[in-house]
Amino acid sequence: MSYSIKVNKVSKKFRLYDQRYTSLKERVIRLGKIPHREFYALNNVDFSVSEGESIGILGRNGSGKSTLLKCIAGILRPSEGEVRVRGRLAAMLELGAGFHPELSGRDNIFLNGSLLGFSKKDIQRKFDEIVAFSELSKFIDTQVKHYSSGMFARLGFAVAINVEPDVLLIDEVLAVGDEAFQAKCIEAVKNFQKQGKTIVLVTHAPDLVRANTTRALVLNEGVLISDATPGESIKVFREELIALDTEKNDQKTKKDDESVWQKIKIKHCQIEALKLGASIDSSSGLKVIYDYESELQGQPAIVSIELHDLHGNLIFSIDSGDLEEEIYLENNGRIIFEFSSMPLLDGVFSISLQIKAKATGEILAWRDSLEKFEVLNRSKKRGLVDLEVKLIHARMDSY
């Protein structure tokens, strides 16, 4: 099949300045020499997108995904290589980008449409549709500065989607506006797919990629590290996130263990999946093992465990009191929490352990979110919890 977008060995080099000199005066004073480092925001990225394909691009902040999108859109030009795009392209990097607050909605539709590359005639032909889609007919002659942010986004999306682009680039813009409008946007994007148009979706939300695309790329520090089905790419993306987190936490671990908690030292923690594999799926169980050393042999304590997602939301928590277990500390002890199943959907979750003195409630040791495990969802379910569900549909009188 013929390609719609071809990214041909694209690199983008940026200069990083320790200090920005944005005046000629400073430049002259420094005799033209400004200390800087060069770094590649994109490094030899090479892929192509077939006509009618919907792909997702995943990556952390700073992974180069936005730079890539800007290169495809033609906002930035690559330092090396080239991007070829067939057909009309609409880039939704920010809804309503290029709207002028002092102009009316009507004027802005023309200006924005024209900026996106459409002729006046095209926009005139589509004008009524755009207004209808945005649901702003009452306010179309009002200055845009009086619009709410939701109205602003609605008009922006309406222009971009209604001028019939062949290729649509979307950068996390679907997360604006009220829910009804969001649903409308997603429906419009799906219609787009049905018409055989090409879509590139850039996001750090794996769920969006899973639900809307057939292929996903993962960028890490400007390098394409995965180009596969959404499921596989999401897995690569997750592993990369975990790797980064562990690196960051190594120093923290030492500090926690050595200086703060003097009475109990947690020597070791191990997460043992009851089924083997790098990540677990919802049906497998999980065993968390903590080894500790303490000076408080025989003292009664309360041990608690918490699961958090990566945003820090508490997913689950329980302590030894709730489980009606009496804990007396040992010199060298081992604490094991055994989960028989983990009914969660996609995500990386962290585990925290806390040991408190039962009498005083004093925190004796707290290992906070240092261990992580990943749940990989092999089904099409989305969200947080893996609920068992059955769908029944029949005529009313027969059921």
Place this chain on the structure above:
Amino acid sequence: MVQQLTKQKAERVVAAKIGLGERFLNLFKRRDLLALLIAKELSVKYKNSVLGFAWSMLNPALMLAVWYFIFQVVLGSAIQYFAIYLMSGLLAWNFFASSVQGATTAVVENGEIVKKVAFPRELLVIAKVGQSAVFFLFQAIVLAVAMAVIEYKPSLQALWLVIPAFFAAALFGCALGLILSALNVYYRDIQHFVEIALFAWFFAVPVVYSYTATLGPKLSSKGVENFLHAVGLGWFHLPWLYLADPIAPVILSFSRAIYGLRYGNFGGQIRPIVPHHSLVWFLGLDLYSIFVGLVLFLIGLKIFSRMEANFAEEL
């Protein structure tokens, strides 16, 4: 456009360099956008003022009145109808200066669009020149009305000179605008330098004084010629240097076309206020300016094209 697309979808290439040919083609293809950008600038500027567009006519009219009062009534200039002389030169100068001044900040001012939307950015610069052209028209109307009121007759057979002169100013303004607007993205103080430079430049062209009556004779005086001869530059004439400024011919042409050929009494000597030469002489100078403007425009587009690649990051 739509039918064409169903046959063969146009392919667009984003690479490190864009050829000049493609740039010109883009400019032509996106003329709708250029018109809208100019309209945007104008309507944003006047939407909130009560008098709206009338204001932009009132401004030059008031200026005309003030200049007339100072130079004719208070100072008593040797130039007859000084206000008309001044306004004909100022018409051209204001167009050029506001083009350059406006264009310099064009990219930075529209940073939000430049960062988020892909389009030929030079349109922002050209739109500023277009906007200045609209003001030029307003001022021309004011001047025409003033001339009609005092029954001042322009030299009709020379009036066509404003066309090549205007074109030269537009081209030269675009060229400078392209270079300065790109530089201003990287060095934000360029815009202040431009302001000062334009102020100085204003006095280097014959708007508030007559070149032939005051500066011209001094530049080609015996003393200067002798000095040049002594240092081995006998072939060189200082007036050449003065006229080498591409804007000088523009101002002279406007004065010749609108103010016409008049003489004044300067310290006992009767001298022409505007150079007493054939219209072909003026046209020749204008063609020279157009040539310089064109060369500089191509260089400017090249520079702009190079610097543009990183605009979205620098803004």
